[in-house]
Amino acid sequence: MGLRRILFLCALCLLPLKGAAEDGPVRLYAPPALADTGVFRYILPRFSLKTQVRVTLVADRADAQVVLGDEGRALFEGAGAVWRLAVPGEGAEDAGRLANWLASDVGLRTVTGFAPDGVALFALPEVAEAEPEAVVIDGDAALGLDVSRRACARCHGVEPDRSGGGIGSTPSFRVLRALPDWEERFGAFYVLNPHPAFTQITDVTEPFPIERPSPISPVEMSIDELEAVMAYVWGLSPADLGAPLRAQDF
């Protein structure tokens, strides 16, 4: 587990951040009462790992493309307030992605998973908004199924039933989907064994070392395709494994 955590953090540092050069990071503002909780140090790396979109906290609300404050749609409450989402920079693609993610199931679960001293600081607001929006996930789940069949089904069962190939000793996608941190695992699968030996992500991974070429026909894909796989996996119903799974269980 320790090693995986380290590899995961390495992946965070190494990922080239697409789009950052032209547009700069997305500018997010939140008042000190929220920012000082440390929640952004927890959630933003997770968002950036998944989307390659970088975010910076700005001190002046007027400069922000995305604002968490007292206007807009209520997202979560804690640290003395209900926090609402407003998107003055709507139209900017990366700002939209951050806003969608914050409002999505996944984003909200990440926020409510922030528990600095073992106690969650934030919860969903008591009063649900009149019309909850459908969850927005980036990535094309249909493409994700195609990519999974092509790139992963050699080893993993990738389909909801058992028709999708895979080998018995390798966890199926539904089993992996049942892990609470499945998103991090998928987002970084290419640095998690056994994949680095045979996986190339365009513009992300280094070429295989000459003295250690891939032992099998390599898995080659782009970050967009990985996002599509994650969108597909997100929609799979998790395998029912009885007791909660821990990393050592498979």
Ligand code: HEC
């Ligand atoms: C050549 C076989 C092979 C291929 C191809 C393969 N995997 Fe895996 N994968 C494995 C094995 C074996 C494990 C279990 C490793 C373990 O138990 O530590 C695994 C584990 C995983 C895990 C969990 C990793 C962890 O440590 O938590 C994820 C996520 C994953 N694979 C995603 C993928 C995706 C996505 C693809 C296709 C793009 C893929 N794999 C292709 C063999 C493969």
